[in-house]
Amino acid sequence: MTPSSEYNFAYLDEQTKRMIRRAILKGLAIPGYQVPFASREMPMPYGWGTGGVQVSAAVLTPDDRFKVIDQGADDTTNAVSIRTFFERTAGVATTTATPVATVIQTRHRIPEEPLTEGQVLVYQVPIPEPLRFLEPRESETRKMHSLEEYGLMHVKLYEDISRHGHIATSYAYPVKVEARYVMDPSPIPKFDNPKLGDCPAIQLFGAGREQRIYALPPYTQVVSLDFEDHPFEASKADHPCGLCGADDSYLDEVIVDDTGGRMFVCSDTDYCEGRQAAGHRGKDLGGKDAA
C-alpha cells in the first residue's frame, strides 16, 4: 500500500510531530514524569489509542517495521484498525513478529518475547495518573507528584491487604520509577510488570484524551509497589497454554461450550504461533507438552 498523498507522512503535520517529540524527549529525561502535551483530535475516538497513535506517528520513520497489538493479539479489531491507519498514512512495513518489529504499539500487554535494544514500545494509556482514583483533581495530583507525596497510595494498598488479605489490584498496578515518580504502567496485567524494569527497549506512554506523555528510557529501574511482608507477586492463570503448551506466558480464558468448558491460551498470539511453528503442542492440540 502506498502512503496517501492527502496527508503528511504518518498523518500528523511536522509541527505537531515536533511538539510531540519534544514531549517525548522531556519524558525520557525525567522517567515516569507525566509531560503535558497538546494532544490533537485524531480520526479515531479518544480512548481508542489516540495517545499511542500520536506517539507512534511522531517516532515512526519510513524504514520502520511496525507492529500493533491489543490484548496481546495482532488481529483484534482495534489493532487491525490502527495498523491499517499507518499502512495508509505512512506506508511503513508492518509485521506481527515481535523480534523484527522496530516500533510496537500496544494496548494492555507487553510482548512475551523479551524486547531488545533499538526497539520502541508505545503504550496506549487511558488514565495516566496513578493517583487519579484516590484524588480526582489534577491540580492536587500534580502537587502530590512534585512533593513526592505518595502516602495515599500506600494507604490504599494497605487497606486492600487488611480487607482482602491481598493487594486487590490485578492490572494497571502502580510502579515507582528510579525511586522517584509513581507511574501508571497502563492497564497491563500485573504479570507484565516485571518486564517494565531494566528493559533494553525504549518505552513510551501516550494518553491522548488526558494530554500526557511519559517514558521509560532503556534499562530504567522500575519497582512495583509493595510491602516487605506482602511482596509484589506477578500472577497469571495457573495453567499451560492449550495450544502451544507454554507455562510462562499470560493466558486468556476462553469459554468453549455452555457447560462450563474452558481452555486457556496465550494472549500473545505471535508468541503462541511461534511456539507452535517450532513444534510445541498444548493439550488441546493433543500435544505432549500438556501438563
Next chain:
Amino acid sequence: MYVAVKGGERAIENAHAWLAEERRGDISVAELSVAQIREQLGLAVNRVMAEGSLYDPDLAALAIKQARGDLIEAIFLIRAYRTTLPRFGASAPVDTGDMACDRRISATFKDLPGGQVLGPTFDYTHRLLDFKLAAEGETPDAPRRDAEPGPVPHVTDFLNREGLIEEALHDDTTPPDLTREPLEMPADRALRLQALTRADEGFTLSMAYSTQRGYARNHAFVGELRIGTVPVEMEIPELGFAIEIGEITLTECETVNQFKGSETEPPQFTRGYGLVFGQTERKAISMALVDRALRWEELGEDNVGAPAQDAEFVLYHADNIQATGFLEHIKLPHYVDFQSELELVRKLRREVEASQEQHREAAE
C-alpha cells in the same frame, strides 16, 4: 474447539459496507443532499459548527449526512478534519457591537436603543405538530421591512455608565489556545470561555440549569441576547492593514447577575458571558450562566461545592468528543484485564471459603 480468530480486517470492512448501506436507507426514497441539510437543518449545522470549532456550514452539513444525523459523530468528523488544517494566522477580534442583528432581545429593559427584535425564534410558537409539513406544503413568505438604521449598543454598556455593573476591562493579552496547548489548571477566564463555547450543549445546559435550581445560584437575567452576522477581518502582513475576509453568524448572550458585594467589591451587578458560532441561543445562555458560576473565586464568593463552580469538573467533562470516545472505548476488548480480575476474585473466594470451612470445623 477454539481457534484463534483471524479475519478482523474483513469483518471491519464488511461492517463499514453495511453502515454505508444503512446510512443511505431505502433507495426508493430520494437521497438527501448536503445543500438540503445546510438549508433545512440549519440549527443542527450550527451546533456541529459550534462544537466542532469550525465555521463551515457546507462541511458541517456533509458531516451530518455522513454521521446519519448523529450530531456528536458529526462534530467528531469536523474536529478530526479541523486539526489537519494549516493555520494562516489569526483574525482581528470580531466586534459584536457591530453585529447586523437578526434577533436582539433584552429581558432587563422593556425598550432600549436598537429595539427588541424577535427574529426567527421558536419562542411563543405553540408546540403543535404541523402536519402540513408532512404534506410538504410550501410555507408562505414572511413579511419584510428594512432594518432600523442606527447602532445597536450593548445593554451592559448602559449599566456600565452608571457604575452599576462590574467593569469589563479591555485586555489585549493573547489568550491561550485550547486547541494548541494542553488544558492546564487553574484555567483563566479566556481559556474557560474557549472550552465552554465548544462544550457539549447538553452538558452545558444541565450545568447552567443546576445553578438555577440552587447549586450555586447566581440570579441571572438575560441582559441581552443577540444573533446576527459580524464581519471577520484579518491583518495581511503584505498589505499592512486589515481587510474583511468574510462574515460569520454568532449568538452572544450577556447575563446580568445579582450581586450583593463582598469584602473586595462594592454592591454591583456582575456578568456572565456566552458567545457561540451560529444561531445557538440555548447554548449561549447556558454558557453565560456557567461562566458566571465559575467566576466565584475572582468575585470573592463562597465556594458552596456546587458542580458548576468546579472548573476542573466542568472543563474536564464538557467536551463531548473526549467523553464519548472514552465512554465508548469500553466496547473494546478488555479480556486481559478481566482475566486478571477473574484470577484475583477466584483466589479471594478460595481463601474465604477455606477460612469459613475452618470456622465450621472449629465450631463442631
